[in-house]
Amino acid sequence: MPVKVLDAPSLQDDYYLNLLDWGAQNFLAVGLSSSVYLWNAATAKVNKLCDLQSQSVTSVSWALRDANIAIGG
Amino acid sequence: MSKVRTFKGHTNRVGSLSWSTSLLSTGSRDKTILNRDLRDAKQFISCFEGHKQEVCGLKWSPDEQMLCSGGNDNKLLVWNPKSSEPVLKFCDHQAAVKAVAWSPHQHGMLVSGGGTADKTIRFRNTLTGTTTKVVEAGSQVCALMFSKVSQELVSTHGYQLNEINLWKLPSMSKVATLTGHSSRVLYLAMSADGSSIVTGAGD
Numbered sequence: 001m002p003v004k005v006l007d008a009p010s011l012q013d014d015y016y017l018n019l020l021d022w023g024a025q026n027f028l029a030v031g032l033s034s035s036v037y038l039w040n041a042a043t044a045k046v047n048k049l050c051d052l053q054s055q056s057v058t059s060v061s062w063a064l065r066d067a068n069i070a071i072g073g
Numbered sequence: 074m075s076k077v078r079t080f081k082g083h084t085n086r087v088g089s090l091s092w093s094t095s096l097l098s099t100g101s102r103d104k105t106i107l108n109r110d111l112r113d114a115k116q117f118i119s120c121f122e123g124h125k126q127e128v129c130g131l132k133w134s135p136d137e138q139m140l141c142s143g144g145n146d147n148k149l150l151v152w153n154p155k156s157s158e159p160v161l162k163f164c165d166h167q168a169a170v171k172a173v174a175w176s177p178h179q180h181g182m183l184v185s186g187g188g189t190a191d192k193t194i195r196f197r198n199t200l201t202g203t204t205t206k207v208v209e210a211g212s213q214v215c216a217l218m219f220s221k222v223s224q225e226l227v228s229t230h231g232y233q234l235n236e237i238n239l240w241k242l243p244s245m246s247k248v249a250t251l252t253g254h255s256s257r258v259l260y261l262a263m264s265a266d267g268s269s270i271v272t273g274a275g276d
Contacts, residue, residue, distance in 0.1 A: 002253055003269075006271075011260075012275065013274070014259070015169065015188065015213075015231070015259060016102070016127055016145065017259070018089050018090065019259075020271065020272075020273045028271060056086075059090045063092045067074070068077060068092075069074075070090045070097050070099075072086070072090055072099060
């Protein structure tokens with residue numbers, strides 16, 4: 001059984017996308033529709049990072065060590 | 074957080090991303106991979122053209138000497154950052170190659186998983202260019218990741234079992250099967266300390 005279930009409304013069911021990444025800073029990033037949300041694994045708080053407006057987010061990836069995140073659209 | 078930079082250059086959606094220490098590589102439905110340097114004013118410093126369809130899997134090796142890419146053209150390519158042609162081509166999958174992962178434990182070891190028409194997990198030795206093991210996974214392979222802390226591999230699956238499997242290495246005996254998703258388990262990520270995984274699905 002999962003230890004935690006996070007609600008991710010409108011998470012795209014598209015085999016070719018990469019919409020989830022957990023970075024070195026312990027933030028989980030998820031691309032939902034045109035937005036990217038960050039879940040702080042230490043505090044369980046959720047923040048909306050950005051909105052690409054009319055464009056769908058198609059990939060998210062944290063840099064290896066620093067706090068940079070790349071978002072593809 | 075604020076936006077550092079916008080990189081352009083692709084003519085279609087960007088479905089795959091991979092960082093090395095100095096580069097960000099981006100794979101697109103326009104079939105190309107562009108390598109970006111945050112410290113360079115140019116949009117990209119090199120372009121890898123080799124796939125005939127969308128690039129959906131992309132990963133730098135831990136030593137950052139090789140980049141692997143999987144495509145909807147059923148091909149797994151391995152690139153040397155200094156070369157414009159792939160140094161290795163694996164054309165044995167029968168479906169799209171989205172799931173790719175480099176071993177953090179064994180230098181040059183790469184695994185790739187195939188889509189619905191394929192359902193295999195294949196181990197590659199990129200130092201010799203050989204395929205060392207083929208495992209029938211039984212379902213579409215959506216994502217693969219090596220454990221950072223133990224000799225184990227985790228795979229997530231779609232059609233038709235929608236499950237998560239944990240495999241012991243190097244035997245590839247199945248340690249556990251995790252269920253709970255009611256649609257294909259497309260997305261997989263691991264915490265930095267390697268203790269937890271998170272999976273995502275359209276359900």
